[in-house]
Amino acid sequence: MTLLPENPNAFTRSPLDRAAHHRRDREWINAALEHSNTKVVPFFQHRPFVVERAGEVAIGWLGAHTLCRIASEEAPLLFLGLDREQTPHFAVVATDGELLADLGRFDDLRALGPRLTRNELAILGPAKSVFEWHARHGFCANCGAATLIVEAGWKRDCPACKAEHFPRVDPVCIMLPTFSDKCLLGRQRAWPRGMHSALAGFIEPGETIEEAVARETLEEAGLIVSEVTLHSTQPWPFPHSLMIGALAEVTHDAERIDPHELESARWFSREEARALIAGSFQGAFCPPPFAIAHQLLKTWALR
Numbered sequence: 524m525t526l527l528p529e530n531p532n533a534f535t536r537s538p539l540d541r542a543a544h545h546r547r548d549r550e551w552i553n554a555a556l557e558h559s560n561t562k563v564v565p566f567f568q569h570r571p572f573v574v575e576r577a578g579e580v581a582i583g584w585l586g587a588h589t590l591c592r593i594a595s596e597e598a599p600l601l602f603l604g605l606d607r608e609q610t611p612h613f614a615v616v617a618t619d620g621e622l623l624a625d626l627g628r629f630d631d632l633r634a635l636g637p638r639l640t641r642n643e644l645a646i647l648g649p650a651k652s653v654f655e656w657h658a659r660h661g662f663c664a665n666c667g668a669a670t671l672i673v674e675a676g677w678k679r680d681c682p683a684c685k686a687e688h689f690p691r692v693d694p695v696c697i698m699l700p701t702f703s704d705k706c707l708l709g710r711q712r713a714w715p716r717g718m719h720s721a722l723a724g725f726i727e728p729g730e731t732i733e734e735a736v737a738r739e740t741l742e743e744a745g746l747i748v749s750e751v752t753l754h755s756t757q758p759w760p761f762p763h764s765l766m767i768g769a770l771a772e773v774t775h776d777a778e779r780i781d782p783h784e785l786e787s788a789r790w791f792s793r794e795e796a797r798a799l800i801a802g803s804f805q806g807a808f809c810p811p812p813f814a815i816a817h818q819l820l821k822t823w824a825l826r
């Protein structure tokens with residue numbers, strides 16, 4: 524429900540209208556939970572419930588009447604929005620990971636990423652991020668009292684000091700350093716063998732996106748950024764980041780990596796970058812298309 528231009532990234536362009544004006548309307552939310560068409564997707568330990576038939580994985584939507592069986596009264600329940608037919612969609616944190624074992628399974632969203640549709644990822648992403656936030660923010664950061672979930676899962680209120688708490692979004696810059704006709708990809712020690720990706724880091728208070736791109740590129744790879752071109756953004760629900768993708772032209776190619784951040788880094792020509800995208804590069808690979816790093820590399824490689 525947007526007139527914005529196409530965003531190439533997964534976890535964007537949800538088919539649901541958030542209809543945020545309903546969040547404070549308890550009566551409307553309660554009525555929606557009585558409706559026979561209403562759909563609910565359970566999560567357990569931050570894993571969404573999915574069903575698999577004939578090798579195809581899909582969100583395991585349940586009717587709202589199942590809520591009393593799968594979740595406690597206090598469990599985080601999130602109003603996700605309305606589809607084109609005005610059907611309300613919710614997500615809930617389930618009490619038990621085994622309850623629905625005869626119907627499907629709770630599975631890791633990152634692993635499911637390449638197998639779910641774009642629409643499904645855009646629906647599950649915000650639910651996972653908000654549930655991650657609920658799991659870590661049960662107590663008021665101001666006074667330490669237990670907080671209460673309000674506004675259909677989108678806020679926590681502190682009854683003791685009246686502080687209001689909203690779900691976190693952590694901005695991260697992710698950039699592809701480029702010099703002449705080549706680009707730099709790094710790898711972290713913990714990554715699977717051969718995986719190379721763009722550089723990335725959290726944006727700090729007081730920084731512009733461009734300044735953060737320049738600082739991180741200098742810190743991690745010893746490269747001086749002369750120009751930043753913003754590419755696209757991506758909500759990244761691991762746990763609740765907003766990835767801000769950029770191409771970063773640098774002034775030289777004598778990289779000097781910070782061994783605390785990177786295990787290695789190497790330059791790739793456009794031809795090599797195309798092979799990475801195609802998955803045909805011997806000895807190295809890049810993240811899958813559902814990661815913004817892939818889209819950044821693709822944009823540059825196909826220029």
Ligand SMILES: [Zn+2]
Pocket residue numbers: 663664665666667668681682683684685686
């Ligand atoms: Zn408080």
